[in-house]
Amino acid sequence: MIPILNRINELSRIEHSSGLSDTEEAEQAALRTQYLQILRGQLLTTLLNVSVMDELGNDITPKKLLDKKVANDQ
Template sequence: MIPILNRINELSRIERSIGLSDTEKVEQAELRTQYLQILRGQVFSTLLSVSIMDELGNDVTPKKLIDKKNANAQ
């Protein structure tokens, strides 16, 4: 689990119940930005491990993805 997710959820509960202070609103925005960066990194890592095969078993992975895999491997 992503460590900052607990704090994001806590701030969300506070926001629904009593509202957030200005400081908490800033913290919430920063945490959400960090969370999205983490998720995008995970998706990117997953995509780098994907190969696309056609029905005949030929690798038809787009060149752009292959180039990214090679760049990341170095």
């Protein structure tokens, strides 16, 4: 699990119950940005490990993905 998720959820509960201070709003925005960066990184890592195969077993991975894999390996 992503460690900052607990704090994001805590701030969300506070926001819904009593509202957030300016400091808490800034912290929430920063944590959400960081969370999205983590998710995007995980998704990219997953996609870089994907190969697309047709029914005959031929690799038909899109060229754009292959190029990104090569660029990431360097």
